[in-house]
Amino acid sequence: MRELTCQVAVVGAGPAGLAAAAAATERGADVLVLDENPAVGGQIWRAARGSHGPRRAVQRLRARAAAARFESGVTVVDAWAAPLGLHVVRGTMERDSTACVRAEALVLATGATERFLPFPGWTLPGVLGVGGLQALVKGGLDVRGKRVLVAGSGPLLLAVAASLVKTGAVVVAVLEQAPKRAVLRLGLGLVAWPGKLTQGAQLLTALRGVPLWHSAWVHAVEGEDRVRRVRTKVDGHERTFDVDFVACGFGLVPATQLGELLGCARNGANQGDGLRVDDDLSTSTPRVFAAGEATGIGGVDAALAEGELAGLAAARAALGPPPDGARANADVRALARGRAAVARHRRFAARLERVYALRAELRTLAQDDTLVCRCEDVPLGALRPFDDAREAKLATRCGMGPCQARVCGAALQFILGWEREKPRPPLVPIPFAALAEAGAGEPSART
Amino acid sequence: MREAQGGVVLSIDGEAVSVPRGTNLAALLVGRASGATRTSVRGEPRAPLCGMGICFECRVTVDGIPHVRACMTLCRAGMHVTTPGAQGGRANA
Numbered sequence: 001m002r003e004l005t006c007q008v009a010v011v012g013a014g015p016a017g018l019a020a021a022a023a024a025t026e027r028g029a030d031v032l033v034l035d036e037n038p039a040v041g042g043q044i045w046r047a048a049r050g051s052h053g054p055r056r057a058v059q060r061l062r063a064r065a066a067a068a069r070f071e072s073g074v075t076v077v078d079a080w081a082a083p084l085g086l087h088v089v090r091g092t093m094e095r096d097s098t099a100c101v102r103a104e105a106l107v108l109a110t111g112a113t114e115r116f117l118p119f120p121g122w123t124l125p126g127v128l129g130v131g132g133l134q135a136l137v138k139g140g141l142d143v144r145g146k147r148v149l150v151a152g153s154g155p156l157l158l159a160v161a162a163s164l165v166k167t168g169a170v171v172v173a174v175l176e177q178a179p180k181r182a183v184l185r186l187g188l189g190l191v192a193w194p195g196k197l198t199q200g201a202q203l204l205t206a207l208r209g210v211p212l213w214h215s216a217w218v219h220a221v222e223g224e225d226r227v228r229r230v231r232t233k234v235d236g237h238e239r240t241f242d243v244d245f246v247a248c249g250f251g252l253v254p255a256t257q258l259g260e261l262l263g264c265a266r267n268g269a270n271q272g273d274g275l276r277v278d279d280d281l282s283t284s285t286p287r288v289f290a291a292g293e294a295t296g297i298g299g300v301d302a303a304l305a306e307g308e309l310a311g312l313a314a315a316r317a318a319l320g321p322p323p324d325g326a327r328a329n330a331d332v333r334a335l336a337r338g339r340a341a342v343a344r345h346r347r348f349a350a351r352l353e354r355v356y357a358l359r360a361e362l363r364t365l366a367q368d369d370t371l372v373c374r375c376e377d378v379p380l381g382a383l384r385p386f387d388d389a390r391e392a393k394l395a396t397r398c399g400m401g402p403c404q405a406r407v408c409g410a411a412l413q414f415i416l417g418w419e420r421e422k423p424r425p426p427l428v429p430i431p432f433a434a435l436a437e438a439g440a441g442e443p444s445a446r447t
Numbered sequence: 448m449r450e451a452q453g454g455v456v457l458s459i460d461g462e463a464v465s466v467p468r469g470t471n472l473a474a475l476l477v478g479r480a481s482g483a484t485r486t487s488v489r490g491e492p493r494a495p496l497c498g499m500g501i502c503f504e505c506r507v508t509v510d511g512i513p514h515v516r517a518c519m520t521l522c523r524a525g526m527h528v529t530t531p532g533a534q535g536g537r538a539n540a
Contacts, residue, residue: 036500038521043499073519113501125482125494135498135518139471141478225492226482374496374504377488402503402514407496429503429514 002099006032006069007318008311009086009103011076011258014042015057015300016292017109019307020314022064024107027315027331031068032101034088036075042111043131044300046138074099078425079261081285089430104318105287107310108259108275109303112252112293115410117358118372118380119365121221122248130249134160137167144168146244149230151175151218153356154251155299162206164247172241173211175232177250178356180214186355193348195301218248219365251356252297253410257423262288269413272296272353279339281310282317289314298349305345309338363415372415373408375401380415389418402429457526466522473498473505473518476530484517484530507531 008024010017013035021033037046040062045054071088078087086101114129121127128136130152137143147170150161161174176183190197216234221227230246232239254274256266264283265276274296281289291310292303312334322328366372368381378398386392389399389412398412399405399421409420454465459479466475473495476484483492484505495505498518505517508529517528 036519038519113499114497116496123487123491123493125477125492128477128495129497132496132498136471136474136477136495139474139498139518140467140469141471141474226494374487374493374502377491402506403501406501 002097003102004032004071004099005102006030007104008032008107008314009034009084009101009105010068010107010109010311010314011035011086012042012109012111012292012294013037013040013070013072014044014109014111014292014303015061016111016294016303016307016310017042017107018058018061018065019304020107020109020289020291020311021068022061023308023311024315024318025065025068025311027312027319029315029318031065032103033065033068033070034074034076034086034101035070035072038073040070040072043135046135075428076258077427077430079258081262081288084287087425105289105314106262107307107314108262108264108283108288108290108294109292109307109310110255110258110294112254112297113406113410114249115251115253115414116248116407117250117362117365117411117414118370118408119219119221120367120370121223121227123371123374124221124223124227125225126223126227126244127221127246127248130156130160130247131252132249133245133247134163137164143245145170147172147242148245148247149173149175149218149232149241149243150247151177151216151232152247152249152251153177153358154249155352155356156249156252158200158203158207158212160247161210162203165206165210171207171210172243173213173232173239174207175216175218175234176212176214177217177359177362178214182355183214186351189351196348215359217362217365218246221246250358250362250414252293254294254296256294257404257406257427259283259285259288259290259294260423261425261427264288264290267296269419272349280313280335281306281342282313287314287317289317296346296349297353298345299352302342302345302349305338305341309335309342312338358414366411366415372411373398373401373405375399375403375407378408383412383416389421392418393421404428455522455524455526457522457524457528459528460530468522470522471518472507472509472520472522472526472528473516475522476505476507476517476528486531 007029008031010021010033024031074088089098213234220231222229259275263285275290289310291306366380376397378396383392393399412418456465482494493504496502500519506514509515
């Protein structure tokens, strides 16, 4: 197996990962960035070629990280804490090359995944996540003239609806489960954040003529071979729409799996569910730092601020403090600036989380015959007799398929209050040959 | 067969399709008539959900390699893609 060595390895090339790579490179570290997607930018800056702002942002960070090495299209499938090591595979599930990455320090910028809640019909073709539909449209899916309902919760709904309208789709309505009062109050609070206020105003302008309803959600989707109609509750009233696509996602869940494999502690579900970090974004595992959505959902500005700080802190962990006085002072000042920026963004994130908290009614969307585990086709009714995810998995195979509970885990956490199971390697299914190549005798921090 | 400028031609279940360079394979498959990419354990048609490599609903066979996530794959010239859903067979479970 190929061995790649570096001083700082960054996992994820979204805003947090790119900022970490830039900061660590500028601080003099030899940096290796690993990303699963075909191109850098992460989900929010996906296919940045299309729009100017994101493209410039990616270019600026890439220029600062010009000396860093980038590996795109590679997936981390296992990790060890002492000594730090990652097992990476190029193109999962393909018979392809694997490599072992050795680093002095690690920055986890693994981002987030959408939270999906099951409802009758949610497995029909044409029902996607909000970010999911957005990703495919950026990937070339033509939605001109298509009727789309956007539903779920969070600021992503308006952003995606606006971009769908711009692409030529007919957005029949946007349904936000949070009450209007809470969202309006958040809007007023944006006076302290002029940038976000401007963004919000631009979105509302782009969505002129599109019904935006609060305290509203999808409760069933109908169609034989694919989605045709969607049944919704709007402030207690039933409304039905004919649609071509339903984009539905209930906020984001921090992608903590890799951190958990490395033994990093997680915050509780009531504290955002992300990897627990200290003021310098160090996780509970030595030399492992985390930045961006993986530490708790905060948005792109928080991710950038955290990436800068985590990159600096990781470089310091790998290289030690600068040798001469002037540079040592500059380093300490940069760290202090980074901490202040991160704290400010975290306050905003905490407010977002309160506003978009999921309402209890959503726990009853899934019926007993609604599939919860899409990999193994396990309905909710089959899970009710069990007390936790592990027991249910052994008896029903729920969460045992290729997605490794990335979809059903967060849903069951919300619906039944089940703690998400700790991930196991490999993090995604890989061919047996690649697994064997990971090699016996790797030191493991897992217990 | 659709034509596109600066495109690449690939085969989807034996049909030649031309798409612009840089097109995501899952985006191409979702835009086709059925939109289905696989058949589930119980025999239901399934299609991409997350679009970003998490849900594995878009796994298809690419150049003979099974279980490739279409959403993490860009269309390449000469690529042969088969979707068990479109063939009506129960596979790829």
